[in-house]
Amino acid sequence: MADLASRITLPPAAAAGNAEAPVAGAKGVPGLVESNYDVEVKLSDLQNDTDSPLSSLHSFEELGLPKPINDGLLAMNFKKPSKIQEKALPLMIGNPPRNMIAQSQSGTGKTAAFVLTVLSRVDLTQPTQPQALVLAPSRELARQIQGVIQTIGQFCENLIVEAAIPGSISRDTGVKGSVVVGTPGTVIDLIRRRQFDVSKLQVLVIDEADNMLDQQGMGEQCNRVRTLVPKSTQILLFSATFPDKVMAYAERYAPNANQIKLKQQELTVKGISQMYMDCPDEQKKYDVLCKLYGLMTIGSSVIFVRTRESADEIKKRMEADGHKVSVLHGGNEGADRDALLDDFRSGRSKVLITTNVLARGIDVSSVSMVINYDIPMKGFGDREPDAETYLHRIGRTGRFGRVGVSISFVYDRKSYNALTQIANVYEIDLIQLSPDDWDMTEKKVQDVIKSSRAKPDYAPNVLA
Numbered sequence: 054m055a056d057l058a059s060r061i062t063l064p065p066a067a068a069a070g071n072a073e074a075p076v077a078g079a080k081g082v083p084g085l086v087e088s089n090y091d092v093e094v095k096l097s098d099l100q101n102d103t104d105s106p107l108s109s110l111h112s113f114e115e116l117g118l119p120k121p122i123n124d125g126l127l128a129m130n131f132k133k134p135s136k137i138q139e140k141a142l143p144l145m146i147g148n149p150p151r152n153m154i155a156q157s158q159s160g161t162g163k164t165a166a167f168v169l170t171v172l173s174r175v176d177l178t179q180p181t182q183p184q185a186l187v188l189a190p191s192r193e194l195a196r197q198i199q200g201v202i203q204t205i206g207q208f209c210e211n212l213i214v215e216a217a218i219p220g221s222i223s224r225d226t227g228v229k230g231s232v233v234v235g236t237p238g239t240v241i242d243l244i245r246r247r248q249f250d251v252s253k254l255q256v257l258v259i260d261e262a263d264n265m266l267d268q269q270g271m272g273e274q275c276n277r278v279r280t281l282v283p284k285s286t287q288i289l290l291f292s293a294t295f296p297d298k299v300m301a302y303a304e305r306y307a308p309n310a311n312q313i314k315l316k317q318q319e320l321t322v323k324g325i326s327q328m329y330m331d332c333p334d335e336q337k338k339y340d341v342l343c344k345l346y347g348l349m350t351i352g353s354s355v356i357f358v359r360t361r362e363s364a365d366e367i368k369k370r371m372e373a374d375g376h377k378v379s380v381l382h383g384g385n386e387g388a389d390r391d392a393l394l395d396d397f398r399s400g401r402s403k404v405l406i407t408t409n410v411l412a413r414g415i416d417v418s419s420v421s422m423v424i425n426y427d428i429p430m431k432g433f434g435d436r437e438p439d440a441e442t443y444l445h446r447i448g449r450t451g452r453f454g455r456v457g458v459s460i461s462f463v464y465d466r467k468s469y470n471a472l473t474q475i476a477n478v479y480e481i482d483l484i485q486l487s488p489d490d491w492d493m494t495e496k497k498v499q500d501v502i503k504s505s506r507a508k509p510d511y512a513p514n515v516l517a
């Protein structure tokens with residue numbers, strides 16, 4: 054297994070985020086419980102470094118957004134825009150409205166970029182008339198985005214933000230929000246049952262657009278939504294990844310769009326130290342996972358596995374071995390899923406086992422470690438590595454300048470080859486961890502995680 058091992062040159066991620074000032078997350082988001090644990094980064098340095106995706110030359114005020122929106126940004130403690138916010142916002146809020154296809158690394162503030170556009174377009178003299186629709190691939194992400202809109206929009210009088218996710222709107226009520234955030238299946242059902250009037254829609258945002266427009270997945274549903282909204286609706290497509298085969302379709306979905314794209318080598322986040330563990334066999338993967346438990350609970354951790362069944366199975370085994378873990382996947386009831394994620398956000402649970410359902414978009418700033426217990430593979434045949442999902446999974450850590458560790462487990466030729474291919478796609482050098490030299494493994498992981506200087510109590514929204 055020489056290929057991966059010979060590429061051990063990634064500089065310690067610690068260098069990317071020298072601890073100093075706490076960074077605001079989506080704190081105080083209504084409906085979302087916030088963590089009392091957080092890590093610190095020197096954001097001011099990153100935002101002045103022009104090579105960083107967090108940098109900008111301008112302030113939010115220079116964008117000319119209405120005062121209530123600027124007040125919301127202040128309340129979030131967003132001092133300066135990130136690069137994607139600085140570049141995309143002027144193009145999106147201008148008139149006449151133009152479509153946008155925007156790509157930026159995970160955790161760099163794409164949500165606020167489209168949320169500010171949505172808020173600048175809605176006419177709140179008609180607060181119950183749906184005017185903006187945001188589509189997301191999971192209920193968890195839809196709820197999170199709803200919370201961000203409510204927080205940034207907290208000074209926008211009469212703003213109503215509704216979630217259109219399974220179980221959120223009963224059959225005898227209509228959608229009564231100026232902004233609606235939902236999952237495609239539920240949104241289509243609501244439109245078909247005439248509970249959701251889309252005739253006055255100004256903006257349609259598709260978050261995680263490459264995933265959403267993929268014809269193997271929710272592409273058909275998103276297409277239907279597109280045909281149901283007015284032709285003049287401004288279309289905004291956002292993601293950290295846009296593989297070529299989806300990009301061609303995206304350009305048809307959002308014609309004449311302004312485009313902000315990244316090169317393949319720019320996609321990884323510098324603050325994430327990407328490591329891998331070469332395990333002797335499948336059984337040892339579990340043993341190594343348990344040994345890592347102490348390191349996982351320095352901050353919070355997410356363990357990604359391939360199937361719901363293995364998620365449940367690993368939870369059972371870990372609990373029997375005395376470890377406290379929780380599990381969230383698509384087989385759980387909606388209300389349970391909400392409660393499980395709220396517990397994880399608040400730090401009540403610190404190790405979350407999940408499937409790809411949480412691979413995209415979820416923003417929990419205390420996550421300092423991501424484990425790929427199974428390497429992500431595409432489709433049913435499991436033949437091809439899923440490089441996009443890998444990037445989104447590891448992007449659950451290292452949010453907005455923070456540092457974090459990802460550890461991918463390999464144990465046979467197939468998993469090893471898959472990880473090698475993923476590393477080649479992004480031209481990344483993975484750091485090898487040895488299951489036989491535990492002292493060194495602990496040191497390598499701790500060096501990164503401890504450099505993020507975990508604080509026991511979170512000081513909400515205060516930037517030094």
Ligand SMILES: Nc1ncnc2c1ncn2[C@@H]1O[C@H](COP(=O)(O)OP(=O)(O)OP(=O)(O)O)[C@@H](O)[C@H]1O
Nearest residue numbers: 078079131133134159160161162163164414416453
């Ligand atoms: N200008 C800003 N200043 C400070 N913090 C910010 C700013 N913009 C966004 N953030 C914070 O950065 C974090 C990551 O933002 P966000 O969730 O929008 O990332 P993203 O680019 O959508 O990531 P992903 O690709 O994983 O969906 C959030 O906690 C958000 O509150």
